[in-house]
Amino acid sequence: VLAGLDLTDNLIGWWKLDETSGTSASDASGAGLTGSLTTPLPQWQTGGRLNGALLFTGQVGQSVTVANATALNPTTAISASAWVNASVWNGNNRILQKGNTDNQYRLLAEGGKFVWEISGVGRLETTLPPVNQWVHIASTYDGDRMVIYFDGAEVASLAVTGAVPVTANPLHIGTKTAASGAQNHLNGMLDQVRLYGRALSAAEVGQLSLEGNTISIAAIDAAARKGTGDTGLFTVTRSGPTTSALSVPLLPSGSAMTGVDFTLTPALAGFAIPAGQSSANLLVQPIDSVTVTGPTTATLALGSVPGYLPGNPSSTVTIQDSPLNDWKITSFGSLAAAQGADAADNAD
Structure with missing residues (x-):
């Protein structure tokens, strides 16, 4: 473990997705932000990047939904990360999103690009990560700069300022909303989804990308x-x-x-x-x-x-x-x- 790094600091939620069964995704951060699987249920996998994972099959209604909470609405800084093994990138496949009308924050593939967007602050685009293999994806915003990382390496950044919006909508993992069109749903596996109320440093993202290695x-x-x-x-x-x-x-x-x-x-x-x-x-x-x-x-x-x-x-x-x-x-x-x-x- 790299000295001086505390990956629990301002950790809003951590969904390991290791349950292997049931309709709940527990929050390992200790904050109690349990996610609920909605039908048609994502499929539990035993062979994830670290232990279990969830397989999303791009179907309308499929989601891990986390009810709105104050912690899910950071305004000054934010980071999201996950291990992603996409079967295909098509449509507008979401890793996660809060804000039912794209009016808060979201991490996704859209228009042939990979996108980290904070409504009213900025939209950062880069090339899509590869399919059919595990890739660690992280996105950060510190109030001055948005960054996307693949496997611990910075791949895109954008100088921006502004407050992260607040909504009363749930956080959705694997989709825009459960009821949104099939093009908004992920096709592939997710593992170790994390959300922070601060900007992770490059060193911290690097350490997360070594999880399991x-x-x-x-x-x-x-x-x-x-x-x-x-x-x-x-x-x-x-x-x-x-x-x-x-x-x-x-x-x-x-x-x-x-x-x-x-x-x-x-x-x-x-x-x-x-x-x-x-x-x-x-x-x-x-x-x-x-x-x-x-x-x-x-x-x-x-x-x-x-x-x-x-x-x-x-x-x-x-x-x-x-x-x-x-x-x-x-x-x-x-x-x-x-x-x-x-x-x-x-x-x-």
């Missing part, structure tokens, strides 16, 4: 032994998209020496999680030696991986000495004695 390392088999064929195993795991290979820099440390006490397969140089896979392994193969070492450790730590937040950052495999060398340590009373000249001379 984590990289971790774990010692799945944390013990190996020289002279026995007993190996250890590290597994590096990513969450998030797997469409491309992911290069992962790994930093070795510990008392065991690579190439002297053990080898790693594959080698650290060029290590990557292959496309289509969420994890990849590194085999720890101890190297047998007459040199008495006692137990040693091989630690691997994750380097920086752009676009990913660290999960478990490091892990360790303990490499036990060979049975013969362990016998020497026991027979001579200590590791230091077993490493001495007398032990080498008298081992037989």
